Amino acid sequence: MVDERRSRLGRTARAAACALGITVGGGLIDGRALEAQDPTSAATATSPATASATTDDAPTLGRYLDALAQQRLLAPETGTLPILREELRRAEALYFAQRHGDAALVLYEIVESPRFADFTESDDYLGAELLAASALAELGSLRTSARYLERILRRGTSNGYFGPAYRRFVDVTLQSGDLRTGLSTLEALDLQGAELPEDARNELRYLRARAAYDAGDLDAAEPVFAEITQRSRFFANAQYFRGVIATRRRDLAAAESAFCSIATTGDQERFTFVVDDRFFQVKDLAWLALGRVAHEGRRGDDAFYYYFQVPNDSERVAEALFESAFAMYEGDDYDTAIDLLDQLEARFPASPFVDEATVLRGYVHLGRCEFEEAAQLFVRFAERFGPLVAEIDAILESEARQASLYADLLEEERRVESRAARAEGQSEDERAAEARERVETLPGLLLALLRVDPTFFQLHASVRTLEAEAARAGRLEDDLRGLAARLGGTDAPAAAAQLEQYQTEADDLRAQLTTAREMLAGLAANLDALRRGGAPAADRRALEDELRTFTRRVNELGRQLTRAIAATSELEVMPEVPAEDVRALLREDARRARRFPPRIAEMRERLGGAANDAALRSLRDLRERLGGLLRRARIGRIDAVMGSKRRIEIQIESLAAGRFPAELIDPLRVQGLLRDDEEYWPFEGEYWADEFDETIPLDELEDEEAGEVEAPSGDGEASDDAPSAEGDA
Numbered sequence: 001m002v003d004e005r006r007s008r009l010g011r012t013a014r015a016a017a018c019a020l021g022i023t024v025g026g027g028l029i030d031g032r033a034l035e036a037q038d039p040t041s042a043a044t045a046t047s048p049a050t051a052s053a054t055t056d057d058a059p060t061l062g063r064y065l066d067a068l069a070q071q072r073l074l075a076p077e078t079g080t081l082p083i084l085r086e087e088l089r090r091a092e093a094l095y096f097a098q099r100h101g102d103a104a105l106v107l108y109e110i111v112e113s114p115r116f117a118d119f120t121e122s123d124d125y126l127g128a129e130l131l132a133a134s135a136l137a138e139l140g141s142l143r144t145s146a147r148y149l150e151r152i153l154r155r156g157t158s159n160g161y162f163g164p165a166y167r168r169f170v171d172v173t174l175q176s177g178d179l180r181t182g183l184s185t186l187e188a189l190d191l192q193g194a195e196l197p198e199d200a201r202n203e204l205r206y207l208r209a210r211a212a213y214d215a216g217d218l219d220a221a222e223p224v225f226a227e228i229t230q231r232s233r234f235f236a237n238a239q240y241f242r243g244v245i246a247t248r249r250r251d252l253a254a255a256e257s258a259f260c261s262i263a264t265t266g267d268q269e270r271f272t273f274v275v276d277d278r279f280f281q282v283k284d285l286a287w288l289a290l291g292r293v294a295h296e297g298r299r300g301d302d303a304f305y306y307y308f309q310v311p312n313d314s315e316r317v318a319e320a321l322f323e324s325a326f327a328m329y330e331g332d333d334y335d336t337a338i339d340l341l342d343q344l345e346a347r348f349p350a351s352p353f354v355d356e357a358t359v360l361r362g363y364v365h366l367g368r369c370e371f372e373e374a375a376q377l378f379v380r381f382a383e384r385f386g387p388l389v390a391e392i393d394a395i396l397e398s399e400a401r402q403a404s405l406y407a408d409l410l411e412e413e414r415r416v417e418s419r420a421a422r423a424e425g426q427s428e429d430e431r432a433a434e435a436r437e438r439v440e441t442l443p444g445l446l447l448a449l450l451r452v453d454p455t456f457f458q459l460h461a462s463v464r465t466l467e468a469e470a471a472r473a474g475r476l477e478d479d480l481r482g483l484a485a486r487l488g489g490t491d492a493p494a495a496a497a498q499l500e501q502y503q504t505e506a507d508d509l510r511a512q513l514t515t516a517r518e519m520l521a522g523l524a525a526n527l528d529a530l531r532r533g534g535a536p537a538a539d540r541r542a543l544e545d546e547l548r549t550f551t552r553r554v555n556e557l558g559r560q561l562t563r564a565i566a567a568t569s570e571l572e573v574m575p576e577v578p579a580e581d582v583r584a585l586l587r588e589d590a591r592r593a594r595r596f597p598p599r600i601a602e603m604r605e606r607l608g609g610a611a612n613d614a615a616l617r618s619l620r621d622l623r624e625r626l627g628g629l630l631r632r633a634r635i636g637r638i639d640a641v642m643g644s645k646r647r648i649e650i651q652i653e654s655l656a657a658g659r660f661p662a663e664l665i666d667p668l669r670v671q672g673l674l675r676d677d678e679e680y681w682p683f684e685g686e687y688w689a690d691e692f693d694e695t696i697p698l699d700e701l702e703d704e705e706a707g708e709v710e711a712p713s714g715d716g717e718a719s720d721d722a723p724s725a726e727g728d729a
Contacts, residue, residue: 067582079115081122088128095131100138107132111148126152126161133168140465142176150185157194166200167233170207179211202232209238218245236262236282243289256293262286263309284314291323300331318344318351326360334368347428350435350448355385359629362636371644378637385626387532388449391442392623394531396616398544399551400524403517405619406612412447413457442532449626452618459611463604470600480593484586509561516554523547559605 087110094103110116110128119125129148136145149172152165166186173182186204196204209224222245225238232238243258263286291306307324310316325340341361344353351357358381365374395401423431438444527543654661 063585067585079113079118081119081124084110084116084119084122084128085124088124088131091128091131091135095135100135104132104135104139107135121155123160126155126159130161130165130168133165133172137168137172137175140462142172146172146176146182146185153186153189156191157197157200163197163199166203170203173207174210179207179214183207183211198229198231202228202234206232206234206238209241213241213245218248221245236265236279236286240282240286240289243286243293247289247293252293252297256290259286259289259293263290263306281315284310284316288316288320288323291320291327295323295327295330298330300327300333303327304336318348318353321348322351322353322357322360325357329360329364329367332367334364337364347432348435349432350439350444352449352451354439354445355381355449355626355629358384359632359636362633362640366636366639366643369643369647371640371647375637375640375644378633378640381633382630382637384445385630388442388445389623389626389630390531391446391528392619392626394528395619396623398524398547399555400517400520400547401528402612402616404521404524406615407521408443408447409450409452409456409615410460446622450618450622453614455614456611456618459607459614463607463611466600466604466607470596480586480590484583484590513554513558513561516550520547520551520554561601 087106091103091106091110094100094106107128110125111132116125129152133145133148133152136142136148146169149165149169152159152161153169156162169182169186173179176182183204186207205224205228209221209228212218212221212224222242225242225245228235228238239258239261243255246252246255246258262283265283287306287309291303294300294303294306304324304327307320307327310320314320321340321344325337325344328334328337328340338361341357341364344351344357358377362374362377362381365371365377395405419434426434435448439448523543524547527540527547530540651661651663
């Protein structure tokens with residue numbers, strides 16, 4: 001019974017430590033949403049050294065376990081190698097079931113508990129450390145994950161987990177964005193004279209090159225990228241970056257060579273499988289890059305070939321079709337350009353290139369001197385996208401409409417996932433018809449054209465993770481207080497009625513703010529309906545001003561509520577207990593848990609603000625692009641009218657000079673004389689000697705085709721003798 005109680009208390013303490021986000025040996029276990037200090041850039045995330053320096057006074061899992069052992073609530077002598085292996089098997093099952101949080105709890109019991117301190121050099125213990133680092137990386141606790149990986153790496157290259165840990169450390173560093181800190185950690189490893197394996201050397205080279213590239217030092221990055229061998233999983237990435245660097249230097253030949261080294265690698269070659277399925281994404285990018293390099297070099301045919309290599313199941317097909325059509329237009333191959341634009345419109349009617357493709361089609365018709373068709377296209381473009389520009393302007397002027405747009409984008413993300421799951425049982429025509437229906441309305445067209453920065457979705461995913469973790473930790477403070485009270489001999493913690501009252505009031509205010517925002521969104525939708533219905537701007541101006549005023553007031557109330565919630569965390573004074581007593585650690589964690597709601601609210605506001613800023617940047621880019629395209633459409637329409645006018649003038653001049661213009665000849669008069677199996681080839685200036693002989697009567701040619709007479713001989717004398725011989729007979 002005593003051992004069972006000790007085990008239960010130990011598990012409770014570990015669960016509380018993990019849910020709280022307290023430090024484990026100095027590295028902060030904070031979770032995906034709290035990882036980056038600056039929501040707009042992962043590169044500013046706090047390094048492990050900084051995290052350790054700022055959290056030395058916080059309860060750590062090691063301190064919990066030591067305190068439990070001192071109070072004989074945890075027996076170190078109960079740890080054995082079979083128990084370690086059993087716990088590791090349980091953790092592996094949880095990890096592969098995608099239950100990374102539960103797996104991390106089990107693994108903490110192995111890698112932090114004094115029960116298994118005698119087995120730190122065993123393969124099972126090293127495997128537990130690597131699995132713990134992987135689970136924490138999946139949860140977003142990158143700094144703590146890096147600390148466990150560093151523990152494995154410091155044991156040297158002789159252990160079997162050095163290579164996987166090295167790779168995982170590079171992945172964690174790239175995911176965090178703090179490349180300099182991770183690079184300095186790897187470079188500072190003391191390998192005691194041992195040489196890094198080839199794979200680890202390639203990993204280190206890639207990290208060095210990426211750090212230099214991200215810092216803008218292209219001269220330092222390029223030679224390091226070139227050192228990465230073909231056996232590395234980063235070989236394709238390195239070659240792609242080399243091509244990008246060469247392109248920036250305007251060295252198109254070197255860029256094409258680098259991209260070709262990726263694109264020409266066969267899908268079944270053994271080096272392809274050094275990477276994972278991401279290789280094929282890089283390969284598609286390489287084909288696109290080759291097309292752009294050829295296009296930049298005015299080699300339209302080569303560009304078309306490269307674009308044509310993008311496979312049909314790639315996410316880049318629509319992009320390749322549009323860019324190849326543009327390359328064909330600039331190469332004066334208008335027929336091929338029209339064919340490619342037809343494919344783009346038929347297969348991807350909701351692609352982000354709908355607007356540019358429409359203008360390009362108009363200019364292709366201009367190039368073919370089809371002025372009426374071009375003018376009609378430009379008019380339709382203005383009629384379709386002019387109201388969309390007005391819609392974007394209205395969104396940019398109203399915070400309430402912006403909030404509605406953010407909600408629509410998140411809803412569209414969910415719809416995209418459902419459509420992707422449903423598309424497996426649909427034909428390409430059915431998917432195209434469904435996409436065509438989506439872009440018939442202005443909101444649908446806006447969502448289709450808006451090329452949203454992926455940061456928007458990533459940060460909102462972090463917000464959802466943060467809210468889920470906050471919901472899981474909702475009663476954490478009460479649980480910790482209750483546990484501390486039971487350890488102190490009482491049944492319940494001291495009452496905190498005043499704090500609970502503040503929490504209830506804050507929840508009510510938060511609900512009222514949500515209702516107010518929903519009402520503002522409804523008002524904005526009604527104003528948009530009035531605008532689309534043709535209501536004069538003067539009649540809507542007063543309502544628009546009130547909408548902006550109320551939106552500012554609601555947002556300010558939200559900020560004041562956040563500050564008020566933050567102030568409640570300092571209202572309670574905790575009783576004094578011995579520093580290393582388990583009750584002291586639990587109460588300190590309870591005090592920190594009280595700070596969670598204001599910290600979560602602040603972080604939610606920062607993450608949401610950064611995400612929305614990214615969406616607004618994308619919206620402004622779309623507004624600028626559409627404005628430029630509308631100007632080009634107006635200019636194209638003027639060119640079409642002027643071209644049509646000039647063609648009429650030339651026709652009049654030809655008629656006045658006694659010449660009948662060829663384009664005015666009725667084409668049906670010629671077509672009407674042809675049989676179904678015949679084709680008319682218009683005269684192009686000359687006949688070849690072996691192509692047509694006007695001296696042979698047409699009826700003789702028809703008899704010859706029917707096999708009734710022999711073909712006339714090419715020898716003039718023989719043909720002259722034939723009639724006389726027949727006459728003699």
